[in-house]
Amino acid sequence: MQIRFMGAARTVTGSCYIVEANGHRFAVDCGMHQGNAEIEKRNWDIDVYEPNAIDFFLITHAHIDHSGLLPRLVKKGFRGPIYTTPPTKDLLEVMLLDSAHIQEMEALWKSRKRARHGERRLEALYTQKDAEMTFPLFKTVSYNKPFPPFPGLEVCFRDAGHILGAAMIELWIEENGNKAKLVFSGDVGRPAQLLVEDPSIENTADFLFMESTYGNRDHKNEADSLDELAEAIAYSYKNREKVVIPAFALERTQEIIYSLHILNKNGRLPVDMPVFLDSPLAIKATEIFRRYTDYLDKNTRAMLKSGENPLDLPQLHFTQTTQESMAINTMNGPAVVISASGMADAGRIKHHLRHNLWREGASIVFVGFQAQGTTGRKIVDGAETVRIFSEEIAIKAKIFTINGFSAHAGQSQLMEWLGNFRTRNMQVFLIHGEISSQQALADMIKKRFNFPVFIPDYLEEVTLKPGEELQMVEYPEKAAPRIDWGYILGDLDAGLAQLRARQAQIEAKAWVEQTDIRDKVLELNRGLMKTISEI
Ligand SMILES: [Zn+2]
Ligand SMILES: [Zn+2]
Numbered sequence: 001m002q003i004r005f006m007g008a009a010r011t012v013t014g015s016c017y018i019v020e021a022n023g024h025r026f027a028v029d030c031g032m033h034q035g036n037a038e039i040e041k042r043n044w045d046i047d048v049y050e051p052n053a054i055d056f057f058l059i060t061h062a063h064i065d066h067s068g069l070l071p072r073l074v075k076k077g078f079r080g081p082i083y084t085t086p087p088t089k090d091l092l093e094v095m096l097l098d099s100a101h102i103q104e105m106e107a108l109w110k111s112r113k114r115a116r117h118g119e120r121r122l123e124a125l126y127t128q129k130d131a132e133m134t135f136p137l138f139k140t141v142s143y144n145k146p147f148p149p150f151p152g153l154e155v156c157f158r159d160a161g162h163i164l165g166a167a168m169i170e171l172w173i174e175e176n177g178n179k180a181k182l183v184f185s186g187d188v189g190r191p192a193q194l195l196v197e198d199p200s201i202e203n204t205a206d207f208l209f210m211e212s213t214y215g216n217r218d219h220k221n222e223a224d225s226l227d228e229l230a231e232a233i234a235y236s237y238k239n240r241e242k243v244v245i246p247a248f249a250l251e252r253t254q255e256i257i258y259s260l261h262i263l264n265k266n267g268r269l270p271v272d273m274p275v276f277l278d279s280p281l282a283i284k285a286t287e288i289f290r291r292y293t294d295y296l297d298k299n300t301r302a303m304l305k306s307g308e309n310p311l312d313l314p315q316l317h318f319t320q321t322t323q324e325s326m327a328i329n330t331m332n333g334p335a336v337v338i339s340a341s342g343m344a345d346a347g348r349i350k351h352h353l354r355h356n357l358w359r360e361g362a363s364i365v366f367v368g369f370q371a372q373g374t375t376g377r378k379i380v381d382g383a384e385t386v387r388i389f390s391e392e393i394a395i396k397a398k399i400f401t402i403n404g405f406s407a408h409a410g411q412s413q414l415m416e417w418l419g420n421f422r423t424r425n426m427q428v429f430l431i432h433g434e435i436s437s438q439q440a441l442a443d444m445i446k447k448r449f450n451f452p453v454f455i456p457d458y459l460e461e462v463t464l465k466p467g468e469e470l471q472m473v474e475y476p477e478k479a480a481p482r483i484d485w486g487y488i489l490g491d492l493d494a495g496l497a498q499l500r501a502r503q504a505q506i507e508a509k510a511w512v513e514q515t516d517i518r519d520k521v522l523e524l525n526r527g528l529m530k531t532i533s534e535i
Contacts, residue, residue, distance in 0.1 A: 225404025239361025
C-alpha cells in the first residue's frame, strides 16, 4: 500500500492524500492550496494528481482547504463518487459555488489587467459550471456506519467535532492477506466547542495521519475569548468606530454569532451597535446549521428546544447585496462587521479592511488561524502597512487575536486525544501544520508515547506495511525548489552599479525630469528597506 502526500504537508492547506492499494487508487480530501503565489501554483499543477486515475474521494469536511480543489479535478476528468456526510454535502454545494465565483472574478480581474499590457487572458482555476458538475458525484454516508467502496476496503466516518458534519476517517485495508488500519484525523475539533460535539475517541490504528495545526501551543480558554471580544466591542463603541471580524463563513461565523448572543444576554453588547453578517455564503451556511440540528451538540439542541435561538440576536442584520455591503462603509457610528474570508485574502472583508484598518479607534478581531503569506497573517504579525487592492494601507486600528474560538484542538488537547490509542508500534504521520509546530509536537509525542513520528513533505511517497520499516521517497526538488539567492542578489548589485554609472547622465537632465527619477529611486529604496525589516 502506498500513500502520496499531495498537500497539507509541512503547510496547513491543500489537504489531499492519495492511497494506492489492491489495484485501486483513491484519495482522502481534495483541498485547495492557499497562501502566497508560490504555494498557490500547486492548484494549477493538476497533472500530479492524475485525476483520471482516481477511483473515488473521501472528504472529511467542507472547509475549502480540504475540498476546494474538487471542481478542478472534475474539470480535468475525475468522474468517480465523492463520499461525505449529508451536512458536508449541503455545505459543499454552497462553498464550492462561492469558491468558483471567487476564482472567476480573480481570473477576470487579472485578465483585464493583462489585456491592458497586451497579454493574453487567463482562465479561471475552475468555474461555477465545474462546481455544478461536481454535485451529482456526491454520495452521502452517516457517522459510525462502515461501508465498503471496494472489496478489501472498509471505511467509517466518525464525528471529528470540528465543524458541522466534519469527520475523521477510519480505513481497514486488506492486501495480500495483511489487514492494516489507517486513521485520518481530519481536523480534530476543540473539546467543549460551541455548536458541535467533542471529537470522537479513537483507540486503534496501525498508521495515524494526524493534523498538527496547533502542535506548538494551547488556546486561551473560551471565557477569556468572550472577554476579549467584549473588550474590542467596548473599545470601538467608545471611539464610535467599527469592529471588523474576518471569519470563515462556516462554523466560525456561527460561533461568533453564538458568542454575540451570549454577550447580548449579559448586557455586554450595546443595543445601538448593529451587527452585520456581511457574507451571503455565511448566511446560507447558517441556514444549513438550522437544518441539521441532529448534528449539533446537546447544549445547542436543548437551547433550540426551549425556543432560544443561539444563532440569532436582535441587532443582527444580514447584508446580501453589494449595495447593502457598501452602505456599511458609508454609515457613521459603531458597528460589528463579520465578513469573509477568514484570512482576509478574498471577498468582502478586503473592502472593510481598506475602510477601517487605518482608523484609530477601530478594531480588527482575528478569530481563526492565519496561514503564512496571507494578509491576515501579516496584520497579526504586526506589519505597519498591508497591500489591499494595490494600495498600501496603514494599520492604526487595534488588532485582537482571539484563538479561543478555534475549531482545532490545541497542543495538549491533541496529546490527550492521541493518548487514547492502545496500538503498540503505531506509526504517526504529522500533517496539516507548519513545520515549527510539527517539530514541537513530534518531540513531545516521541517523549511521552514513544511512537515513531514522521513529517512528510509535499509530494512525498511512502510504502506502508504493518510492522515493517517505512520506505519513503522524497522529491525535494519539487517540494522546495532551490532559490538561487546568489544570482538574485548579484542581479540587484549589477542593476545598482548601472544606475550609479548613469549618475552624470541623470544630472545632465532637466530638474523636473530629475525629480521624477529621484522619486522612482526613493520608492525602490523604501521597498528595499521594508523587505529588509521583514526578514
Ligand atoms: Zn477544517
Ligand atoms: Zn484544515
